[in-house]
Amino acid sequence: MSSNSVTLWLKPFVARPIALAGLGVLLATVLAAVFAPWLSPYDPYAIDPLIRLTPPNVTHWFGTDQFGRDTLSRTIHSARMALLIGSGVVVFALATGVPAGVLSALFPRLGHLLMRIVDVLMAFPTLLLALGLIVILSPSVATVILAIGIGYMTTTTRIVYGLTLRLRAETYVEASRSMGAGAAWLISRHILPNLVSPLLVQASFVFAFAQLGAASLDFLGLGAPPDIPSWGNMLAESRTFITRAPWLLFFPGMMIVATAFSLNLVGDALRDRLDPRFRQVFGEKG
Amino acid sequence: MWSYAFKRAATTAVTLLAASIIIFAFIHIVPGDPIYVLLGDTATPDQIDALRHQLGLDQPIILQYLTWAGHVLEGDLGRSIFFQAPVLSVIADGAETSTLLATMTMIWVAVIGVPIGMIAAVRHGTWLDQGLSGGAMLMASIPTFWVGLYLILIFAAWLGWFPSSGYPSIFEGGVVNLRYLVLPSLALAAPNAALILRLTRASMLDVSREDYVRTARAKGIRPWQVVRRHIWRNALLSVVSAFGFTFAALLSEAVVTETVFALPGIGRLVVQSILRRDYPVIQGVILVIVVVYLLINLIVDLSYRLLDPRVELQ
Amino acid sequence: MLTVCDLTVSVGPETAPVDIVAGVSFGLAKGEILGLVGESGCGKSMTSLAVMGLLPQPGPRVRAGRVLLEGCDVTQLQPWQRVEAGHGRMAMIFQEPMTSLNPVRRIGDQIAEAVRVHEGISGAAALVRARELLELVRMPDPKMQLSAYPHQLSGGQRQRVMIAIALACRPQVLVADEPTTALDVTIQVQILGLLRELCNRLDMAILFITHDMGVIAQLADRVAVMYAGRIVETAAVDALFGAPRHHYTRGLMDCMPSRNSGARRLPTISGQPPLPGSVAAGCVFALRCAAVRDECRVATPPRLEASQGHEVLCAFPLAGGELP
Numbered sequence: 001m002s003s004n005s006v007t008l009w010l011k012p013f014v015a016r017p018i019a020l021a022g023l024g025v026l027l028a029t030v031l032a033a034v035f036a037p038w039l040s041p042y043d044p045y046a047i048d049p050l051i052r053l054t055p056p057n058v059t060h061w062f063g064t065d066q067f068g069r070d071t072l073s074r075t076i077h078s079a080r081m082a083l084l085i086g087s088g089v090v091v092f093a094l095a096t097g098v099p100a101g102v103l104s105a106l107f108p109r110l111g112h113l114l115m116r117i118v119d120v121l122m123a124f125p126t127l128l129l130a131l132g133l134i135v136i137l138s139p140s141v142a143t144v145i146l147a148i149g150i151g152y153m154t155t156t157t158r159i160v161y162g163l164t165l166r167l168r169a170e171t172y173v174e175a176s177r178s179m180g181a182g183a184a185w186l187i188s189r190h191i192l193p194n195l196v197s198p199l200l201v202q203a204s205f206v207f208a209f210a211q212l213g214a215a216s217l218d219f220l221g222l223g224a225p226p227d228i229p230s231w232g233n234m235l236a237e238s239r240t241f242i243t244r245a246p247w248l249l250f251f252p253g254m255m256i257v258a259t260a261f262s263l264n265l266v267g268d269a270l271r272d273r274l275d276p277r278f279r280q281v282f283g284e285k286g
Numbered sequence: 287m288w289s290y291a292f293k294r295a296a297t298t299a300v301t302l303l304a305a306s307i308i309i310f311a312f313i314h315i316v317p318g319d320p321i322y323v324l325l326g327d328t329a330t331p332d333q334i335d336a337l338r339h340q341l342g343l344d345q346p347i348i349l350q351y352l353t354w355a356g357h358v359l360e361g362d363l364g365r366s367i368f369f370q371a372p373v374l375s376v377i378a379d380g381a382e383t384s385t386l387l388a389t390m391t392m393i394w395v396a397v398i399g400v401p402i403g404m405i406a407a408v409r410h411g412t413w414l415d416q417g418l419s420g421g422a423m424l425m426a427s428i429p430t431f432w433v434g435l436y437l438i439l440i441f442a443a444w445l446g447w448f449p450s451s452g453y454p455s456i457f458e459g460g461v462v463n464l465r466y467l468v469l470p471s472l473a474l475a476a477p478n479a480a481l482i483l484r485l486t487r488a489s490m491l492d493v494s495r496e497d498y499v500r501t502a503r504a505k506g507i508r509p510w511q512v513v514r515r516h517i518w519r520n521a522l523l524s525v526v527s528a529f530g531f532t533f534a535a536l537l538s539e540a541v542v543t544e545t546v547f548a549l550p551g552i553g554r555l556v557v558q559s560i561l562r563r564d565y566p567v568i569q570g571v572i573l574v575i576v577v578v579y580l581l582i583n584l585i586v587d588l589s590y591r592l593l594d595p596r597v598e599l600q
Numbered sequence: 601m602l603t604v605c606d607l608t609v610s611v612g613p614e615t616a617p618v619d620i621v622a623g624v625s626f627g628l629a630k631g632e633i634l635g636l637v638g639e640s641g642c643g644k645s646m647t648s649l650a651v652m653g654l655l656p657q658p659g660p661r662v663r664a665g666r667v668l669l670e671g672c673d674v675t676q677l678q679p680w681q682r683v684e685a686g687h688g689r690m691a692m693i694f695q696e697p698m699t700s701l702n703p704v705r706r707i708g709d710q711i712a713e714a715v716r717v718h719e720g721i722s723g724a725a726a727l728v729r730a731r732e733l734l735e736l737v738r739m740p741d742p743k744m745q746l747s748a749y750p751h752q753l754s755g756g757q758r759q760r761v762m763i764a765i766a767l768a769c770r771p772q773v774l775v776a777d778e779p780t781t782a783l784d785v786t787i788q789v790q791i792l793g794l795l796r797e798l799c800n801r802l803d804m805a806i807l808f809i810t811h812d813m814g815v816i817a818q819l820a821d822r823v824a825v826m827y828a829g830r831i832v833e834t835a836a837v838d839a840l841f842g843a844p845r846h847h848y849t850r851g852l853m854d855c856m857p858s859r860n861s862g863a864r865r866l867p868t869i870s871g872q873p874p875l876p877g878s879v880a881a882g883c884v885f886a887l888r889c890a891a892v893r894d895e896c897r898v899a900t901p902p903r904l905e906a907s908q909g910h911e912v913l914c915a916f917p918l919a920g921g922e923l924p
Binding site: 497 | 654657658692694702
Binding site: 018116119120123124125126127128131132134135136208212215216219220221222235239242243246249253256257260261263264265268 | 297301302304305308312315316317420423424426427428429430431432435436438439443534535537538539541542545546556557560561565568572575576579580
């Protein structure tokens with residue numbers, strides 16, 4: 001990849017400062033997750049009943065919760081869970097959706113069967129599907145990833161299926177086939193490279209919605225175990241105290257919004273990069 | 287048209303059949319002996335024998351499925367462990383709340399999402415458009431339960447304008463009880479209105495780029511008339527189908543909102559049943575919701591075809 | 601009737617605009633057919649949209665120059681604004697008649713809509729007028745076609761409908777953007793014949809855009825050749841075909857096979873047209889010109905008048921001998 005393509009990828013971000021801000025927020029979240037123990041002023045698990053439910057002040061910037069735990073430290077550590085679940089869902093959705101979609105498009109008989117299976121899975125509303133899976137396998141981080149991931153596996157499969165069908169119909173692919181190119185060659189040389197951009201866009205949005213989904217599950221008490229700090233868990237715990245300690249409601253929720261919003265902004269900017277921008281700017285062909 | 291409807295209905299039926307097999311298998315996949323899964327740990331030997339016989343649990347699995355399916359078609363979805371009552375009646379109790387909640391939500395979504403989306407489209411490229419689109423994306427990034435909690439904090443706890451939880455039926459207390467659903471429906475509406483806004487905007491922009499809109503402009507018609515006569519109807523077609531799908535999705539999205547506001551709806555029923563290990567109810571609710579979801583999707587799809595005269599004429 | 605003066609259409613940010621049409625000037629007299637010819641991407645469609653006031657918003661804009669209809673400046677006005685100002689007698693027809701008509705509305709309604717705007721009548725009276733317009737464009741069975749939908753008509757018939765819509769404003773100028781490119785050759789002849797007839801009957805001027813030199817030879821009175829957003833040569837049709845002065849025009853003529861050419865290899869113009877904004881100085885055709893000199897790459901070519909009514913944008917135009 002030449003440096004030219006790097007600047008091409010950055011252009012939509014530079015053109016829209018808010019997307020750039022989103023990218024910055026994401027970077028900050030990743031850094032917070034990676035360097036959490038060093039960035040947190042206190043141990044997120046440390047209980048101190050003497051300072052329970054104190055509002056934000058100089059010593060505890062985000063205040064403390066009902067056990068006296070520092071909210072800022074817990075918020076920073078929760079970024080790990082957010083990142084873990086988000087990437088887990090994206091990886092799962094792509095790892096299952098891409099092969100399923102590509103193979104379905106290239107081998108029609110297999111495709112017919114797989115698409116029917118996807119249809120059946122999509123007959124279950126996503127949250128319900130997730131809940132069902134969580135009942136069968138008891139709640140844990142892996143279960144949450146699987147439960148949310150299956151919902152996005154179906155959409156990814158459909159998107160990849162559609163894209164591959166369109167790519168297959170492109171004349172240059174037909175030309176390759178007429179020269180005797182096998183399926184593996186077609187996939188690696190023609191199909192997959194053209195899937196990278198749209199999948200990158202898809203991944204951003206999936207990551208964003210995975211955050212919201214995981215937060216909802218955590219809030220219901222059906223997601224990640226409550227002893228591990230996550231923004232959803234923090235909100236669930238704060239529920240009984242919202243009138244007394246509104247800061248407990250604010251900070252974790254704000255982080256969920258910031259992360260999801262940033263991912264949406266980034267995804268939008270990437271999608272604009274994919275659009276035939278020439279046409280947008282120049283109008284009809286002269 | 288009718289052959290298409292028939293084909294779609296047939297596909298839906300097949301999908302429903304396959305889904306029902308999965309739902310049936312639910313009880314057997316859950317860890318534990320199906321008998322105890324269905325009756326709970328406190329079952330008596332008599333109850334166990336009766337159930338074993340009723341469900342034919344010693345028979346091959348296919349016959350078990352058929353027995354179960356037969357019961358379902360008669361309206362027997364099993365018996366709730368917690369309530370000690372037929373599952374169907376337990377679900378029916380929650381239906382009123384959930385349906386009213388979904389309806390109110392859709393009204394907010396339509397009233398807020400569509401007009402603002404249209405304005406953003408007509409003012410395409412201006413600060414107003416960018417602000418509205420950005421705002422919509424922000425709303426779509428906010429979890430409904432957070433909106434709900436804040437609504438409770440501001441409008442129930444601090445201002446006292448609306449109640450914060452529960453829902454007494456309108457059949458008992460009158461239509462005024464709908465105020466219990468105002469805050470929850472607003473919470474649910476927020477992200478959905480944002481999505482409908484963006485969809486309306488995108489749909490209108492797509493249509494406005496069509497050649498026939500350019501012809502209309504060339505005729506010298508004023509911009510708002512162009513929107514009204516050429517853009518609006520064609521753009522709304524795809525928005526209308528999104529409405530239907532949104533309504534269907536609301537059925538499961540409402541789970542969290544009903545929990546936050548302690549509404550006696552089907553969503554909260556599911557969550558509580560999960561925590562109480564009331565498996566017959568979980569299975570029953572999933573089945574009901576899937577059936578409703580598939581039916582709504584089918585109706586929306588067929589209505590879309592009906593409304594689009596292009597398909598009619600061919 | 602129509603005067604276009606130094607028209608410049610640009611895209612991109614205000615601080616660094618990219619010109620896709622630069623300094624285009626031409627005039628159109630009453631009842632005259634001016635052919636605007638050039639290859640794909642040369643800016644002719646953009647010019648036609650700018651003249652009509654139909655540039656897509658947001659996007660390209662008229663950065664400089666003026667469009668005068670009967671002496672009135674309509675440059676920055678969109679069609680509805682022109683109608684309001686009383687200068688709305690310019691109409692346009694497009695290349696793709698199928699997509700240019702609203703698929704879910706009847707033909708009669710679509711014509712009547714234009715009638716309502718320009719003649720102020722509505723309802724049944726507008727439909728009567730619509731039928732008259734269909735008769736004007738020689739549509740077979742006009743009464744029945746009023747209630748037809750676009751997809752029920754053939755390509756040629758749809759284009760007749762487009763022309764009927766255009767005629768609703770009794771246009772002084774008709775802008776036709778490649779109206780026959782998407783039609784069969786046999787239908788093409790009919791439509792061209794219709795346009796010529798209407799031009800004569802109604803004293804209507806036509807700005808006819810195309811890339812097809814053969815059509816120009818048949819239909820146009822005068823021709824303007826466009827290249828990379830600029831008009832490189834303007835002349836009467838016979839003068840252009842007989843003795844082209846610009847090297848690009850000469851190249852185009854050479855590319856056309858003729859009956860006397862025999863079985864020899866068709867000459868081509870090597871290279872590609874430049875991207876908008878990529879030629880910073882000098883003549884835009886310099887990179888591909890067979891007779892290029894050093895001056896051409898540096899200095900903007902002057903607009904010379906080779907003979908009466910024959911202009912060429914070149915520092916060293918051809919002498920004007922006969923073509924083989």
